Amino acid sequence: MQFDPFTIPFDIGLYFILIYAVVRCVRWFMDLSRPDKLRLQRGFFGRAFGQSIREIFMESLIHRKILKSNPRLGYMHMSLAFGWFLLILFGTIEADIFGESHLNAPYKAIFFKFFNPEHGSTGFEAFFAFLMDLILAFILSGLFLAVLKRFSSKVVGMKKTTRLKPLDKIALTSLWLIFPSRLLAESFTSGTYGTGSFLTGSLGSWLASFLPAEQLAYPFWWLYSLALGVFFILLPLTRYMHIPTELFLIFARNSGIRTGDQTGSYSEIQTYSCSSCGICIDACQLNFSAGITNIQSAYLLKGIRNNDNVNDIAQNCLLCGRCDKKCPVGIELTPIRMIRRRIGETEKEKTTVLKRYLPDRKNIVPVKSNDKQVYNFLPAVESEKTDILFFAGCMTHLNPAIKNSMIKILNASGVKYKFLDEKGGVCCGRPLMLSGQDKEARELINYNSKLIWKSGAHTLVTSCPICYKVFKESYYLDVEVLHHTQFIKMLIEDGSLKLNFLRKRVVYHSPCELGRGSGVYDEPKDVLKHVARLEKTDFEDDNSLCCGGSLANMKLSFRQKSKIAHDAAAELTKGNPDILATACPLCKKTFSSATETHVADISEIVAEAISLVQIKRNSGKKYFSIKESADIL
Amino acid sequence: MHSMDKSIIVIGAGTAGMEAAGQLAKEGFNVTLVEKEQDTGGHVKSWFHLFPDRRDSKEVLAYLNTQICRENITLLTGTTVNNLEKKHDSFVMNTSDGNELKADAVVVTTGFDLFRSERKEEYGYGIYDNVITSADLETMFRKGEVKRANGEIPEKIGIVHCVGSRDEKSGNLYCSKLCCVTAVKQAIELKEMIPAAKIFCFYMDIRMGGALYEEMYREAQENYEINFIRGKVSEISEDINNKLIAKVEDTLVGRPLKIGLDMMVLMAGMEMSETGRKIALSSGLKTGDNRFFSPADHHFGSNKSNLSGVFYAGTCTAPMNITDTISHARAVVSDVIDYLKGKSN
Numbered sequence: 007m008q009f010d011p012f013t014i015p016f017d018i019g020l021y022f023i024l025i026y027a028v029v030r031c032v033r034w035f036m037d038l039s040r041p042d043k044l045r046l047q048r049g050f051f052g053r054a055f056g057q058s059i060r061e062i063f064m065e066s067l068i069h070r071k072i073l074k075s076n077p078r079l080g081y082m083h084m085s086l087a088f089g090w091f092l093l094i095l096f097g098t099i100e101a102d103i104f105g106e107s108h109l110n111a112p113y114k115a116i117f118f119k120f121f122n123p124e125h126g127s128t129g130f131e132a133f134f135a136f137l138m139d140l141i142l143a144f145i146l147s148g149l150f151l152a153v154l155k156r157f158s159s160k161v162v163g164m165k166k167t168t169r170l171k172p173l174d175k176i177a178l179t180s181l182w183l184i185f186p187s188r189l190l191a192e193s194f195t196s197g198t199y200g201t202g203s204f205l206t207g208s209l210g211s212w213l214a215s216f217l218p219a220e221q222l223a224y225p226f227w228w229l230y231s232l233a234l235g236v237f238f239i240l241l242p243l244t245r246y247m248h249i250p251t252e253l254f255l256i257f258a259r260n261s262g263i264r265t266g267d268q269t270g271s272y273s274e275i276q277t278y279s280c281s282s283c284g285i286c287i288d289a290c291q292l293n294f295s296a297g298i299t300n301i302q303s304a305y306l307l308k309g310i311r312n313n314d315n316v317n318d319i320a321q322n323c324l325l326c327g328r329c330d331k332k333c334p335v336g337i338e339l340t341p342i343r344m345i346r347r348r349i350g351e352t353e354k355e356k357t358t359v360l361k362r363y364l365p366d367r368k369n370i371v372p373v374k375s376n377d378k379q380v381y382n383f384l385p386a387v388e389s390e391k392t393d394i395l396f397f398a399g400c401m402t403h404l405n406p407a408i409k410n411s412m413i414k415i416l417n418a419s420g421v422k423y424k425f426l427d428e429k430g431g432v433c434c435g436r437p438l439m440l441s442g443q444d445k446e447a448r449e450l451i452n453y454n455s456k457l458i459w460k461s462g463a464h465t466l467v468t469s470c471p472i473c474y475k476v477f478k479e480s481y482y483l484d485v486e487v488l489h490h491t492q493f494i495k496m497l498i499e500d501g502s503l504k505l506n507f508l509r510k511r512v513v514y515h516s517p518c519e520l521g522r523g524s525g526v527y528d529e530p531k532d533v534l535k536h537v538a539r540l541e542k543t544d545f546e547d548d549n550s551l552c553c554g555g556s557l558a559n560m561k562l563s564f565r566q567k568s569k570i571a572h573d574a575a576a577e578l579t580k581g582n583p584d585i586l587a588t589a590c591p592l593c594k595k596t597f598s599s600a601t602e603t604h605v606a607d608i609s610e611i612v613a614e615a616i617s618l619v620q621i622k623r624n625s626g627k628k629y630f631s632i633k634e635s636a637d638i639l
Numbered sequence: 640m641h642s643m644d645k646s647i648i649v650i651g652a653g654t655a656g657m658e659a660a661g662q663l664a665k666e667g668f669n670v671t672l673v674e675k676e677q678d679t680g681g682h683v684k685s686w687f688h689l690f691p692d693r694r695d696s697k698e699v700l701a702y703l704n705t706q707i708c709r710e711n712i713t714l715l716t717g718t719t720v721n722n723l724e725k726k727h728d729s730f731v732m733n734t735s736d737g738n739e740l741k742a743d744a745v746v747v748t749t750g751f752d753l754f755r756s757e758r759k760e761e762y763g764y765g766i767y768d769n770v771i772t773s774a775d776l777e778t779m780f781r782k783g784e785v786k787r788a789n790g791e792i793p794e795k796i797g798i799v800h801c802v803g804s805r806d807e808k809s810g811n812l813y814c815s816k817l818c819c820v821t822a823v824k825q826a827i828e829l830k831e832m833i834p835a836a837k838i839f840c841f842y843m844d845i846r847m848g849g850a851l852y853e854e855m856y857r858e859a860q861e862n863y864e865i866n867f868i869r870g871k872v873s874e875i876s877e878d879i880n881n882k883l884i885a886k887v888e889d890t891l892v893g894r895p896l897k898i899g900l901d902m903m904v905l906m907a908g909m910e911m912s913e914t915g916r917k918i919a920l921s922s923g924l925k926t927g928d929n930r931f932f933s934p935a936d937h938h939f940g941s942n943k944s945n946l947s948g949v950f951y952a953g954t955c956t957a958p959m960n961i962t963d964t965i966s967h968a969r970a971v972v973s974d975v976i977d978y979l980k981g982k983s984n
Contacts, residue, residue: 406875406876409876429884599809
């Protein structure tokens with residue numbers, strides 16, 4: 007049997023990492039909640055399996071999403087991952103066909119050239135040698151980019167790259183050494199025997215012309231094996247843990263498992279699936295507008311992995327969700343950040359190396375109990391019966407033009423409605439939730455829920471996306487919750503609202519809570535198209551910017567927020583539109599002081615477009631006129 | 640130096656510009672006074688009585704108009720500055736009517752603009768009819784009647800201090816200096832005009848730094864029963880009967896308040912004027928974080944700019960009352976003379 011002691015480091019590393027990966031996966035699986043376990047089992051033996059395999063191929067190997075958003079960075083990731091995969095695949099096939107026997111031990115495929123130095127002379131062998139050289143060249147080109155990226159991230163089209171911890175650096179160095187040492191080892195061997203294809207062959211014969219190739223080959227085979235062994239053994243302590251974890255994540259996600267709002271096995275898997283590619287850093291407005299470069303999701307996840315106190319990082323975020331949508335691994339970054347906000351301050355844990363290989367299970371962190379205020383000062387619940395409820399929300403009350411426009415629209419369309427917080431209401435609870443105070447928020451949610459139940463309404467219309475999101479997700483209501491843009495669209499479509507076309511050029515800013523947060527992208531734009539000329543910006547839908555006024559961030563100074571607002575407004579108004587339209591009172595307020603362009607809520611534009619005939623038709627009625635029910639029928 | 644051969648451009652015929660032009664002309668310089676509006680007088684011409692002695696503003700206007708009735712003053716009204724450039728030792732200015740003016744020195748007296756209160760939408764200016772600004776109230780005083788939009792006499796009137804001043808959200812960190820005393824003056828005048836009215840002033844701090852201001856403030860409380868509530872108004876809304884509802888926290892009692900009012904007056908602060916901003920952009924004159932022109936030195940050079948030969952007077956450098964503006968306008972004359980002397984030697 008072919009064997010040489012230099013393969014031992016590689017063997018140890020390989021078997022270690024295989025056993026380790028199995029142990030971790032079993033632990034993760036055990037820690038999943040019972041429903042999630044069932045989901046995963048069903049997913050693994052069902053349709054999700056094929057989907058997962060396809061996704062692993064497209065995302066973990068080809069890196070399609072990164073390629074789409076940043077071709078150079080994508081090529082770098084692809085050449086390393088896909089290239090290495092091909093090298094192993096074809097190496098194994100080569101060893102199987104030409105090696106000592108079929109079904110060889112892995113080391114024989116990896117170090118094939120060492121054991122078969124004269125391979126590559128005949129036609130078919132030469133084709134394989136050529137193929138292997140080609141793959142190696144492919145990987146080396148990616149590695150070249152990776153090394154350049156370390157020194158200047160602009161090379162791969164990125165503005166910022168992630169910072170590393172010491173073990174990461176050792177692992178990175180061993181990773182970098184793997185392929186050059188393979189290149190040199192194979193070249194020296196090829197040079198000695200006069201074999202090898204265009205890469206190792208030519209390099210080998212050139213090196214052999216002035217170096218003692220035969221003596222030099224052996225140390226490089228050792229170096230190659232050592233680099234592989236060290237990389238495998240350090241892998242669990244570094245960000246490269248993402249390679250095995252991501253496979254598990256893809257299966258779990260395709261089986262329908264989601265983060266939800268509690269820490270657990272799934273959020274831990276996601277934490278370890280982050281490759282620190284840094285795409286979230288480039289997407290973050292705190293980075294490119296406010297110059298804050300240490301709080302982005304990659305750093306949050308790194309901090310969680312290292313058991314750091316990440317509370318400050320978790321709090322310093324607009325929760326705009328831009329990184330969420332851009333993450334090539336599909337990690338649910340915003341929910342994970344929300345979980346950390348609920349956990350609050352934590353102690354920095356001292357860990358031994360052993361503990362770092364098998365970290366404590368993080369799914370049992372208790373949420374701090376609420377021993378703060380009692381909300382007994384809230385007014386008594388009183389509600390009148392109605393079919394449609396309008397809830398303006400606190401921010402809309404601070405923008406009375408929106409409130410008045412909505413009243414005008416509702417009255418003009420003649421629907422029967424009741425203004426729930428006409429004289430001021432109780433907060434929807436979302437601001438408390440965003441700061442991690444869920445129990446306190448629940449008090450307000452219960453109060454408003456009772457109010458809504460008692461009214462007997464079927465539809466709840468709100469002008470504020472912040473309220474909209476919380477009504478939709480965290481209230482247990484049986485009513486249909488609509489943002490006013492959705493409601494206005496319905497009114498236009500069923501003919502209750504007749505609008506004129508305004509000769510104005512409008513751009514639309516999609517608010518985070520409405521767009522990325524709740525998936526309402528189209529209705530606001532449809533309404534705008536109906537009344538004005540809607541023009542495109544560079545930041546549509548998923549890619550829309552945050553206005554900077556987010557309630558979610560209490561750490562930013564006013565100056566930093568204002569900088570974000572100015573930058574975002576400048577981008578949106580590049581084409582000199584007549585109106586910068588938005589669908590959120592907070593965005594409106596923030597942008598109003600950040601641009602010279604007229605900023606208006608969609609409801610204001612619609613109210614302006616209501617035809618005079620319609621106003622006359624309903625003008626005889628009182629302020630909150632209720633259309634006779636017979637009229638509707 | 641013969642002042643007869645030297646010519647000076649003064650930009651803006653408000654209090655500072657008219658006083659500076661008059662004093663420079665008295666020294667024998669040829670002065671061109673440029674004003675964007677059809678009339679001279681600036682903001683003063685839309686005001687009623689002035690603090691602290693309640694003098695009629697028309698008297699001040701009359702004084703300023705006599706100041707500029709001189710042979711060596713050319714007055715160009717309805718004219719704006721397109722471009723101001725320094726060429727060697729003299730200045731070339733292009734005006735909106737296509738003229739090119741040359742001068743040896745320039746005095747910028749572009750003054751201030753009132754804060755556009757619509758920008759604080761939570762106060763509902765431009766949305767609710769009975770929310771007005773201090774400037775609107777002066778106009779009403781001039782007409783001799785203070786009425787709600789529906790013609791009724793207001794009985795409960797609120798006054799909000801610091802609208803667009805000392806307000807990070809409006810981007811104005813500075814104090815506009817005049818609003819507190821204007822509020823007190825207007826409260827007293829309102830009370831005199833409508834003796835039955837209840838008047839509430841909502842303030843953050845009362846700043847009565849000028850001569851006789853504090854006395855007026857005391858008088859307002861003792862003789863006019865004006866209520867001063869320490870707290871910033873957070874929002875104003877309107878109920879079905881068109882009554883305004885102000886939400887405010889009384890920070891001395893530590894309690895939130897909701898107060899119904901017939902009329903609300905917003906004490907709009909002062910901001911760098913739009914004309915001043917354009918001139919700063921086209922000529923390279925430096926402005927500060929507060930966006931007003933920044934003087935070369937806050938102690939010895941408050942009339943000097945970063946360009947030698949260009950001087951400032953009045954509220955284009957910082958909020959000032961009329962007394963200070965007139966002093967500042969007189970002070971600019973000595974700087975101009977020093978500069979021109981130095982040049983001819």
